[in-house]
Amino acid sequence: MKWIKQIKYKNVILTIFVFVIAYLLGGGAAVLADVYGKDILKPSEENWGLGFSKEGSPPTGNATPDEMKKYDAYYIGDVNKKVIYLTFDAGYENGYTPAILDALKKHNVKATFFIVGNYINTSPDLVKRMLNEGHNVGNHTYHHPNMSSMASLESFRKELEDLDTAYEACTGQKMIKYYRPPQGKYSESNLKMAQELGYKTFFWSLAYVDWYQDKQPTKEEAFKKLCGRIHPGAIVLLHSTSKTNSEILDELLTKWEEMGYTFGNLNDLVQQ
Numbered sequence: 327m328k329w330i331k332q333i334k335y336k337n338v339i340l341t342i343f344v345f346v347i348a349y350l351l352g353g354g355a356a357v358l359a360d361v362y363g364k365d366i367l368k369p370s371e372e373n374w375g376l377g378f379s380k381e382g383s384p385p386t387g388n389a390t391p392d393e394m395k396k397y398d399a400y401y402i403g404d405v406n407k408k409v410i411y412l413t414f415d416a417g418y419e420n421g422y423t424p425a426i427l428d429a430l431k432k433h434n435v436k437a438t439f440f441i442v443g444n445y446i447n448t449s450p451d452l453v454k455r456m457l458n459e460g461h462n463v464g465n466h467t468y469h470h471p472n473m474s475s476m477a478s479l480e481s482f483r484k485e486l487e488d489l490d491t492a493y494e495a496c497t498g499q500k501m502i503k504y505y506r507p508p509q510g511k512y513s514e515s516n517l518k519m520a521q522e523l524g525y526k527t528f529f530w531s532l533a534y535v536d537w538y539q540d541k542q543p544t545k546e547e548a549f550k551k552l553c554g555r556i557h558p559g560a561i562v563l564l565h566s567t568s569k570t571n572s573e574i575l576d577e578l579l580t581k582w583e584e585m586g587y588t589f590g591n592l593n594d595l596v597q598q
Contacts, residue, residue: 372474374401374510374529384557385531394529397517400595401529403559409590410556410582412437413530414566415506417470419449420539422572427455429575435589436460438528439566440506443468446492457497462592464504465489465525474513482519504528504592526596530563532556537565545574553581561595 376385384405387394391402403409414426416439430437439456441463446453456463467473468488476482486505493501505525507516512527520527534551536543543551548570552562564571579589 372512374507374512376531378555381554382557384559385555387529387531394517394527397514397527398521398525398596399517399527399529400561400592402531402561403590403595404598405557405559408558408585408587409594410587411559411561411590411592411595412564413464413506413528413561413592414439414564415466416441416445416566417466418442418444418567419452420567422569423449423452423566425572426566426575427452427459427461429579430461431459432576433579433583433589435579436462436591438462438464438504438592440464440466440504440528441489441493442466442470442508443489443492446489446496450496453493453496457499462502462504463493463497464506464528464592465501466506467508468492470508472509472511473507474511474516476516479519479522482516483523486520486523486525526592528561528592530561532560533563536568536571539567539569542568542570545570548574549578549581552578553585556582556585556587561592 372388375388377387378385384402387401391400394400403411412430412435414437416423439461441453453463465486466489467485469485471485473482473485476485490501493499503523503525505520505527506529507527510529512529517527532552532555534543534548536548556562566572
């Protein structure tokens with residue numbers, strides 16, 4: 327019996343060794359999948375990510391546009407048309423949205439603002455202004471949680487419908503069923519839940535680090551990213567909390583127009 331224990335002990339050591347080496351090489355999940363016959367470490371959630379091959383070209387996402395469209399989800403438009411779809415995430419208001427709305431109005435650009443419950447509660451007049459000036463106001467959930475951690479349809483539904491209810495109470499109109507996952511965290515089951523509830527899910531194909539209040543990008547940094555990486559069909563994510571965005575948006579829209587781009591609306595995108 328002693329030799330049986332030795333074999334079991336060696337098997338345990340071997341398994342641990344395979345695990346450690348695999349992760350050091352960056353392929354732990356794949357190796358364990360081979361060992362055990364299934365992907366036991368496949369994550370239940372993902373962060374939306376992009377890869378840029380060269381400036382001016384569309385990036386690759388975690389999934390292809392066709393794969394996303396199976397769930398009524400989008401991150402890019404027609405890559406053969408120089409059209410930009412401008413979106414803003416609005417978690418709270420700190421005084422910069424009026425200037426952003428002014429710039430959009432000047433250029434006759436209709437954007438989509440993805441808002442949370444706090445925004446409706448603290449800035450109802452700005453929400454009404456967005457609507458009155460022809461912008462979409464989409465659902466960024468009521469509390470901005472990690473939606474991929476929600477296993478039940480009911481908890482998922484509540485985060486979205488609580489915001490819908492608050493929006494209707496504020497504006498007297500039903501909220502358009504456009505949804506953006508907070509922090510870009512999602513799972514396949516989440517995409518299915520959103521689809522089942524009648525929502526279109528929107529990620530993005532261009533964004534930059536503009537959300538740190540105490541570390542705002544300079545104008546030069548912003549233009550380098552937003553002009554260098556702009557591409558046909560881009561769904562652009564900006565934050566309305568950004569001081570830099572409020573200061574450069576008029577000039578940025580002018581620059582994009584000079585580069586031959588026009589501006590579409592997410593309504594156009596879902597009808598393609």
